[in-house]
Amino acid sequence: MKGQVLALSGGVGGARMADGLQKAMPDPALLTVCCNIGDDFDLLGLRITPDIDTVLYTLSGRADPERGWGLKGETWNFLEAMKRLGGEHWFMLGDQDLATHVWRSDQLARGRSLTEVTSELGRRMGVAPRIVPVSDEPIATIVQTPEGALPFQHYFVREQCRPEITGLTYQGAESARLSPAVRSALDDEGLSAIILCPSNPFLSIDPMLAIDELDKALRSRRTPAAAVCPIIGGQAVKGPLAKIMGERGHEVSALGVARLYIGLIDGLMIDVLDEALAPAIEALGMKVDVSPTLMRDDESRRALGLRALDFTSRIAAERD
Numbered sequence: 001m002k003g004q005v006l007a008l009s010g011g012v013g014g015a016r017m018a019d020g021l022q023k024a025m026p027d028p029a030l031l032t033v034c035c036n037i038g039d040d041f042d043l044l045g046l047r048i049t050p051d052i053d054t055v056l057y058t059l060s061g062r063a064d065p066e067r068g069w070g071l072k073g074e075t076w077n078f079l080e081a082m083k084r085l086g087g088e089h090w091f092m093l094g095d096q097d098l099a100t101h102v103w104r105s106d107q108l109a110r111g112r113s114l115t116e117v118t119s120e121l122g123r124r125m126g127v128a129p130r131i132v133p134v135s136d137e138p139i140a141t142i143v144q145t146p147e148g149a150l151p152f153q154h155y156f157v158r159e160q161c162r163p164e165i166t167g168l169t170y171q172g173a174e175s176a177r178l179s180p181a182v183r184s185a186l187d188d189e190g191l192s193a194i195i196l197c198p199s200n201p202f203l204s205i206d207p208m209l210a211i212d213e214l215d216k217a218l219r220s221r222r223t224p225a226a227a228v229c230p231i232i233g234g235q236a237v238k239g240p241l242a243k244i245m246g247e248r249g250h251e252v253s254a255l256g257v258a259r260l261y262i263g264l265i266d267g268l269m270i271d272v273l274d275e276a277l278a279p280a281i282e283a284l285g286m287k288v289d290v291s292p293t294l295m296r297d298d299e300s301r302r303a304l305g306l307r308a309l310d311f312t313s314r315i316a317a318e319r320d
Contacts (some may be wrong), residue, residue, distance in 0.1 A: 003192025010036035010204020012068035014197035015058035024305030031129035038141035038207030173210030193312035196227035
């Protein structure tokens, strides 16, 4: 594929898929990765952007291969010192990672936009694709539970996803504008594919789609769009997606994910374990690609990236 590609990414799965796309594309500079910012929050006076950082670290080859987030070779002296002082230490701030947050926060305080700061971080880390936030205006995912509302990171990290989710809101999304970089990517006549990475639909994709401008752009687009299913064999590859789908009354399967994306995508990529669900997904009006979707290593990431690009090319060819 020679044209521009836009990927929507959140979480570790999204970052790994973005890495697969960069490895699969002849020119990675043609890839724009639009990142969820619903996870962003302030801690100890610093602006933390977990999904953006996971993409930056992964695409630069710096991510910890075991955890999938944070930096390899990380040390935790700052966190231990904070713990001894009785300060907040529930969020894992590594020493190297801390430098990213300090630099970002300083630049934002100087009046630079999150898009500008993220672009500069990508350049300094040697990342070829363009990494951009979905908006320069803050959006906060709020998790409703029987015990009350929780900011996302309190639910996800501090409470380890234990509370039942009774609802989700995305504060700020109703008035947020798309990042100019995302708008530019969507309007680019050379845009050849839109890929929804295997990210959590509720926690990573929906906070972006809550921006009306993006939702409308995807529903009215002419560019072929495909999603990679984050559920394999009825289980989430990583994170609380299966738990959330069950709590929200959705079938925990590739078919359940397909129903969430009706009207947004032309095709869904599902794992070979879920091949039997292909006819039911096709009945929803979607194309289906069946292939190995579990990204175990660099080669499987690249293979999935190639498959996704080929899938959207086939969708485009069938339209013609």
